[in-house]
Amino acid sequence: MPSTVPNMTARETAEAQEASQRSDAELVAALKASDETAYAECLQRFGGRMLAVARRFMRDEGLAQDVVQEAFLNAFKAIDRFDGRAKLSTWLHRITVNTALMKLRHARSRPEASIEDMLPTFDETGHRVDAGPPWSAPDDVAARFDRNELRKRVRMAIDRLPDTHRTVLLLRDIEELSGAETADVLGITTNAVKVRLHRARQALREQLDPDLRGPVP
Amino acid sequence: MSHPPNMPTDLPPPSTALPEDALPSPCGDLPTETCRDAINFLLAYLEDDLSASARESFEAHVAMCPPCQDYMDSYRETIALSREACGCDQADQHEPMPPALVSAILAACTADKTND
Numbered sequence: 001m002p003s004t005v006p007n008m009t010a011r012e013t014a015e016a017q018e019a020s021q022r023s024d025a026e027l028v029a030a031l032k033a034s035d036e037t038a039y040a041e042c043l044q045r046f047g048g049r050m051l052a053v054a055r056r057f058m059r060d061e062g063l064a065q066d067v068v069q070e071a072f073l074n075a076f077k078a079i080d081r082f083d084g085r086a087k088l089s090t091w092l093h094r095i096t097v098n099t100a101l102m103k104l105r106h107a108r109s110r111p112e113a114s115i116e117d118m119l120p121t122f123d124e125t126g127h128r129v130d131a132g133p134p135w136s137a138p139d140d141v142a143a144r145f146d147r148n149e150l151r152k153r154v155r156m157a158i159d160r161l162p163d164t165h166r167t168v169l170l171l172r173d174i175e176e177l178s179g180a181e182t183a184d185v186l187g188i189t190t191n192a193v194k195v196r197l198h199r200a201r202q203a204l205r206e207q208l209d210p211d212l213r214g215p216v217p
Numbered sequence: 218m219s220h221p222p223n224m225p226t227d228l229p230p231p232s233t234a235l236p237e238d239a240l241p242s243p244c245g246d247l248p249t250e251t252c253r254d255a256i257n258f259l260l261a262y263l264e265d266d267l268s269a270s271a272r273e274s275f276e277a278h279v280a281m282c283p284p285c286q287d288y289m290d291s292y293r294e295t296i297a298l299s300r301e302a303c304g305c306d307q308a309d310q311h312e313p314m315p316p317a318l319v320s321a322i323l324a325a326c327t328a329d330k331t332n333d
Binding site for chain 1: 256261291294295301325
């Protein structure tokens with residue numbers, strides 16, 4: 001039997017495969033019993049998703065794959081501690097994020113670009129120097145960009161942020177950690193989280209501005 | 218509650234103060250006098266971190282300043298776009314893991330078991 005049906009999207013294929021597989025509870029029980037087919041099934045069901053998460057944090061395919069490998073190995077070793085209160089995918093997601101943060105922290109000895117050049121600038125009276133027209137309405141943006149193309153541009157813009165700011169933006173806006181949780185995970189103050197988050201959002205906005213600004217009135 | 222392993226919180230915090238610690242907090246009770254102030258206080262405004270008087274001053278400035286209104290709208294849109302671009306329902310989240318990576322992880326599992 002073919003593993004995929006022609007014309008199905010990757011998402012539909014994944015959902016169809018997931019529907020035909022063991023429940024979370026059955027899969028966890030099999031993992032706890034060291035059933036080797038369960039390891040393969042776990043990687044098949046959740047591996048792609050975790051790799052996408054790791055790519056956001058690491059920006060480098062090789063490092064992202066290292067993160068995913070380490071995350072799954074740690075998860076399999078710790079599976080006896082999984083009590084089923086969270087979904088298995090949520091638990092794996094947290095482990096992947098934590099593993100990525102560990103790797104980033106170890107890699108952070110290298111200097112990174114300053115975010116200052118990406119921020120809005122002001123004249124001596126406090127007015128924004130680069131204030132352009134307002135952003136286009138969603139329908140106008142849709143006419144200009146395919147939605148997937150826009151998402152790709154946003155991801156590329158996020159990737160251009162310096163690591164220290166990009167990580168805070170990912171944890172606060174994508175992973176939806178609170179300011180206190182983000183501060184705790186990164187070992188910085190909540191004030192530093194606020195400053196980095198605001199700067200990251202401003203820098204991201206500046207990068208998206210040329211694509212999204214409307215016509216000059 | 219089940220705790221994921223290798224939480225990075227067990228690492229010591231950085232030994233030197235971060236530059237951000239020396240910066241004024243983006244929340245506070247200062248009046249919004251310029252567009253620079255409005256943009257500096259925007260995060261605090263959106264997170265409801267401004268005092269009542271600072272909030273009133275911020276809103277009065279933005280109401281009279283179309284560029285700051287536009288900036289606030291585009292700032293909010295930036296947040297929404299980043300959530301959409303990196304959200305869990307995007308196509309790349311449903312691509313399968315590369316077979317070579319699956320094989321490497323399964324081989325490492327086997328090696329771990331053998332070593333145990």
